[in-house]
Amino acid sequence: MPIVDDAFYMRRCLELALQGAGQVSPNPMVGAVLVSYGQVIGEGYHQHFGGPHAEVHAISSVVDEQRLRDATLYVSLEPCSHFGKTPPCCDLIIKKKIPRVVIGCRDPYREVSGCGIAKLQSAGIAVTEGVLEAECLRCNEAFMKSQTVGLPFVMIKLAQTLDGKIATSLGVSHWITGEEARREVHRLRSVYDAVLIGEATVRADNAHLTVRNCKGRNPLRVVLDRRLSLSPSARIFDKAAPTLLFASSSWENLPVVELFRQQGVTVLFVDEHSGELDLRQVLEELHKRKVLSVMVEGGSRLAASFLRAQLVDKLTLFIAPKLFGGDALSSFAPLGISFPEQAKHFRFEPPQFFGDDIRLEVYIHT
Numbered sequence: 001m002p003i004v005d006d007a008f009y010m011r012r013c014l015e016l017a018l019q020g021a022g023q024v025s026p027n028p029m030v031g032a033v034l035v036s037y038g039q040v041i042g043e044g045y046h047q048h049f050g051g052p053h054a055e056v057h058a059i060s061s062v063v064d065e066q067r068l069r070d071a072t073l074y075v076s077l078e079p080c081s082h083f084g085k086t087p088p089c090c091d092l093i094i095k096k097k098i099p100r101v102v103i104g105c106r107d108p109y110r111e112v113s114g115c116g117i118a119k120l121q122s123a124g125i126a127v128t129e130g131v132l133e134a135e136c137l138r139c140n141e142a143f144m145k146s147q148t149v150g151l152p153f154v155m156i157k158l159a160q161t162l163d164g165k166i167a168t169s170l171g172v173s174h175w176i177t178g179e180e181a182r183r184e185v186h187r188l189r190s191v192y193d194a195v196l197i198g199e200a201t202v203r204a205d206n207a208h209l210t211v212r213n214c215k216g217r218n219p220l221r222v223v224l225d226r227r228l229s230l231s232p233s234a235r236i237f238d239k240a241a242p243t244l245l246f247a248s249s250s251w252e253n254l255p256v257v258e259l260f261r262q263q264g265v266t267v268l269f270v271d272e273h274s275g276e277l278d279l280r281q282v283l284e285e286l287h288k289r290k291v292l293s294v295m296v297e298g299g300s301r302l303a304a305s306f307l308r309a310q311l312v313d314k315l316t317l318f319i320a321p322k323l324f325g326g327d328a329l330s331s332f333a334p335l336g337i338s339f340p341e342q343a344k345h346f347r348f349e350p351p352q353f354f355g356d357d358i359r360l361e362v363y364i365h366t
Contacts, residue, residue, distance in 0.1 A: 099126060106129065
C-alpha cells in the first residue's frame, strides 16, 4: 500500500478549483480528485454557476466505477448536503460507496456548515478535514467573507512609480505600468465580480472597465457619482457590461436619473456623510445582489475613503521603475491616510514581476 500524501492531492484540488475563477460566483471555487492505491482515477472542478459540482465531475470522469469502492475523494471544500441548483454531493458520494473523503475546509454556508461532514460520517465514511485548510480558505476568501461577514471582499488596485506617485503633475495616470502588468489587471477584472470606480477617474481616464487584454467575462461595473454629475453618454455607461451607478439620496429626483435608466444603467441611492457616499451601504447593496468580490480601481481619494472606512481586505500595488518627481500626485501621503487602528497585522504575499513592474499584495487583517 503506497504512502498517502493528503496534502499533495489537496494541492491538486486547489489547482483545479482556480480554473473556475470568474465563472462560478456566487458559488465557491472547488476542486476534487479521486485516488485509488496511489493512482489518480478522476478529477473535476466546479466549472460554472448552476452547473455540476466538482465532486460530480470527478466521479463521472472515472472509467471503472468499481475502483470508487477503494478510493479516497479529495475535495477542497466540504461537500454539500442540501438541494440547491443541484442535488447533494454527499448523497452521490454515499451512493458510490466511496470509503474515505478528505476535506480542505468547511463550507460556512448555513445549510452546509458541518452538515456535509456529519452526513458522510453517519453513512460510515471516514472523513479527514483541515488538510491545507489555510490555503483552501484563501482560495475562496471572497465567498468566506460574504458568508461570515455579509459584505463583499474588497481589493484596492493602484499603480504607482518608485517614488509613490500615481499621476504626473498634470494629473495624467495612463500607462504608468507596462503591457504585461496591464494585461494582469484585465485578468484580475475577469475574476472579480465587480470593478468600482469614482466619477473623478471616469472623467480623467474615460474609463471603460471591460476585459480587453485577455480572455474572460466583463465584471459588473460600479460607478460612484454622488451628485449625478457624469453624462449618461460617457463610455462607461455603454452596454458592454452591466453597470450600477450609486448616488446620494439627496439627488434622487433629478431628471437625469431616467436618462441613465434608459441607457440600461441601474441607479441606486445611498446616504452621504461629510460629502462622501456611505461606502458600507454601497457594499451592503452589492452583497444583496450576490456580489462576492469588488476590485476598486479609482484613484487615491477613493482608495483613501475605503481605507478610512476600514472596508479594505487587500491592497494590490503595481510599482513601475519610473520617477515622476515632487510635483506629481502621491498615493496616500497628501491625504493624511494611515492604516486602520484596528489592524492587527498585515500579510505580504511574495512579490511578482510583470515585465519590469513589480506587484505587491498586502492583506489587511482587522
